[in-house]
Amino acid sequence: MNSTNFAITINDLTVAYNYKPVLWDIDLSVPEGVLMAIVGPNGAGKSTLMKSILGIVTPIAGKVSIYGKSYEKQRKLVAYVPQKGSVDWDFPTTALDVVLMGTYGQLGWIKRPGRVQKKAALEALEKVGMLALKNRQISQLSGGQQQRVFLARALVQDASIFLMDEPFQGVDATTEKAIINLLQELRNLGKTVVVVHHDLQTVPEYFDWVTFLNVKKIATGPVKAIFNDDYLTQTYGINYKVSIHQ
Amino acid sequence: MHDFWQLLLTDYTLQVITLGTAILGALCGMLGSFAVLKKQSLLGDAVAHAALPGIALSFLIIGVKNSQMLLVGALISGLIGAFWMRGIVTKTRLKTDTALGLILSLFFGFGMLLLTFIQKLPNAQQSGLDKYLFGQAATLLKSDVQFLFVVFVAFVCLLLLFWKEFKIYTFDSAYTQTLGFHNKAIDTLLTSLIVVTIVLGLQSVGVILISAMLLAPAAAARQWTHRLENMVILSGVFGVFSAIIGTVLSTRFSGVPTGPVIVIIAAILVWFSFVFSPKRGLLFRQIRRYKNRKELQVFKTLDLMYRIALEHKTPHHPHHIQILNDFQGYSKSALKQLEDQKLIKIESQQWYLTKEGYQKAAKLFEK
Numbered sequence: 001m002n003s004t005n006f007a008i009t010i011n012d013l014t015v016a017y018n019y020k021p022v023l024w025d026i027d028l029s030v031p032e033g034v035l036m037a038i039v040g041p042n043g044a045g046k047s048t049l050m051k052s053i054l055g056i057v058t059p060i061a062g063k064v065s066i067y068g069k070s071y072e073k074q075r076k077l078v079a080y081v082p083q084k085g086s087v088d089w090d091f092p093t094t095a096l097d098v099v100l101m102g103t104y105g106q107l108g109w110i111k112r113p114g115r116v117q118k119k120a121a122l123e124a125l126e127k128v129g130m131l132a133l134k135n136r137q138i139s140q141l142s143g144g145q146q147q148r149v150f151l152a153r154a155l156v157q158d159a160s161i162f163l164m165d166e167p168f169q170g171v172d173a174t175t176e177k178a179i180i181n182l183l184q185e186l187r188n189l190g191k192t193v194v195v196v197h198h199d200l201q202t203v204p205e206y207f208d209w210v211t212f213l214n215v216k217k218i219a220t221g222p223v224k225a226i227f228n229d230d231y232l233t234q235t236y237g238i239n240y241k242v243s244i245h246q
Numbered sequence: 247m248h249d250f251w252q253l254l255l256t257d258y259t260l261q262v263i264t265l266g267t268a269i270l271g272a273l274c275g276m277l278g279s280f281a282v283l284k285k286q287s288l289l290g291d292a293v294a295h296a297a298l299p300g301i302a303l304s305f306l307i308i309g310v311k312n313s314q315m316l317l318v319g320a321l322i323s324g325l326i327g328a329f330w331m332r333g334i335v336t337k338t339r340l341k342t343d344t345a346l347g348l349i350l351s352l353f354f355g356f357g358m359l360l361l362t363f364i365q366k367l368p369n370a371q372q373s374g375l376d377k378y379l380f381g382q383a384a385t386l387l388k389s390d391v392q393f394l395f396v397v398f399v400a401f402v403c404l405l406l407l408f409w410k411e412f413k414i415y416t417f418d419s420a421y422t423q424t425l426g427f428h429n430k431a432i433d434t435l436l437t438s439l440i441v442v443t444i445v446l447g448l449q450s451v452g453v454i455l456i457s458a459m460l461l462a463p464a465a466a467a468r469q470w471t472h473r474l475e476n477m478v479i480l481s482g483v484f485g486v487f488s489a490i491i492g493t494v495l496s497t498r499f500s501g502v503p504t505g506p507v508i509v510i511i512a513a514i515l516v517w518f519s520f521v522f523s524p525k526r527g528l529l530f531r532q533i534r535r536y537k538n539r540k541e542l543q544v545f546k547t548l549d550l551m552y553r554i555a556l557e558h559k560t561p562h563h564p565h566h567i568q569i570l571n572d573f574q575g576y577s578k579s580a581l582k583q584l585e586d587q588k589l590i591k592i593e594s595q596q597w598y599l600t601k602e603g604y605q606k607a608a609k610l611f612e613k
Contacts, residue, residue, distance in 0.1 A: 054424045092283075094473070109411065110410075
């Protein structure tokens with residue numbers, strides 16, 4: 001298969017913050033149209049992998065391409081949902097304003113969002129069920145609502161690839177269901193969705209593709225084929241017996 | 247107080263310097279909002295203290311007290327201090343507070359040393375350099391104020407132009423980068439605006455207190471609004487207000503430096519905002535909490551009565567008040583309130599629910 005058939009291609013990626021490598025020689029290809037979980041223990045480099053794809057982290061070696069070209073050239077195809085905890089939610093702004101930020105990339109420097117952008121933002125808010133709270137100050141939203149706002153901000157970018165860093169962290173069951181439904185809907189529309197995920201129990205139910213990561217890439221492929229005790233044990237380093245395959 | 251305004255309206259010199267500090271207050275307030283939200287408030291402190299040796303050195307080099315030239319010196323050494331501090335944080339394992347403390351005291355100490363040295367020089371010009379410690383607005387000349395005004399107009403234009411970029415960068419810098427903005431460029435621009443503002447403020451507020459001028463109005467403004475644009479405007483207004491009052495007060499008592507008076511006024515604004523702002527203020531929060539508790543107590547009592555009443559076939563059957571004593575959490579005032587709201591009736595130690603009371607109680611825990 002030609003590399004342009006893959007949404008994301010990573011070759012020989014190595015990242016280190018200080019002396020210890022966080023990611024070591026990663027080769028990974030994400031096919032277009034999959035809903036993929038990245039799983040691995042704490043410190044496995046899951047968030048770093050995502051940030052390397054996005055060019056936030058500069059690797060020591062290796063190359064990342066989005067549909068065969070560099071991120072710089074393809075960034076309009078990619079939408080990122082950072083960890084909820086990475087921003088200060090006491091920032092003086094409203095839910096709608098945060099979602100509007102998703103349009104800034106298309107606008108470029110200086111240009112302000114106008115009616116078109118506002119309409120898109122309202123639609124995105126509606127999709128995540130937050131339209132009624134559009135003027136709410138973001139600190140007055142619950143954790144789940146804040147996550148939905150972040151999701152709406154990514155939706156408004158109208159991207160083909162979605163990278164999400166722990167979107168289920170600190171959200172209640174209702175929000176988790178709502179989010180996963182949306183992600184599956186995106187996948188069904190042919191979008192590629194990559195999610196850093198922690199809850200191993202839900203991997204087979206939610207995702208169709210999975211990557212095991214622990215500094216090195218352990219395995220990647222369809223959930224049905226590779227989500228098994230062997231790889232889990234290799235990734236988590238303990239004898240992992242899961243009751244997932246019932 | 248009457249004299250106060252009289253003075254401001256008639257004294258031309260006072261008008262000039264007050265206009266100067268007011269412009270400065272507006273700049274500090276507006277840019278301070280971003281510093282506070284970006285949690286970089288102490289960067290201003292480091293830059294200001296680091297500026298002192300620059301002032302002294304440029305005086306030593308040019309030999310005259312030309313405020314513009316001194317400020318250029320201040321700017322250079324302030325920037326060196328700021329970048330050195332950042333370098334320490336990124337290159338070593340020292341944390342920001344330690345790096346800040348190191349740079350701040352090193353530069354300030356060196357600056358004080360130079361000032362002492364300068365004071366021993368046989369140069370008639372040297373007196374007054376120490377005014378840069380706590381600021382003396384009276385030293386502002388008309389040309390200084392004109393310059394401040396030009397900077398003000400330019401900075402407001404830049405703020406309007408790059409509003410979107412400053413906003414998103416302050417809120418979520420990693421995300422900003424993924425959208426294709428150059429974080430370094432935004433950061434450099436924003437930091438430069440803040441640094442220039444600080445340096446311009448050294449003459450009237452002084453190296454020691456200028457950072458308070460950056461933070462206090464912003465902290466106060468944050469209490470009153472949930473929107474960034476309102477916060478920036480309000481913070482600017484607070485800055486202007488403290489600057490005007492502070493300047494006039496300090497010039498009335500000769501020898502009082504301007505900086506401390508302005509900062510005290512700003513601090514009073516902060517205190518007032520923290521206590522009295524309706525949304526985030528301590529006072530109203532306490533009142534709301536108290537009212538909520540009271541209200542819940544009343545509802546709890548009503549709910550209790552409702553459940554007692556339900557056990558009777560006749561809904562408005564009277565019960566003795568003492569029945570309630572077996573349960574916790576009811577009070578005489580709660581009963582009184584329920585009676586006032588006509589939800590219950592009390593006749594000779596007997597109570598019963600009214601029709602409204604029934605309806606209210608039945609719907610109490612529905613949303």
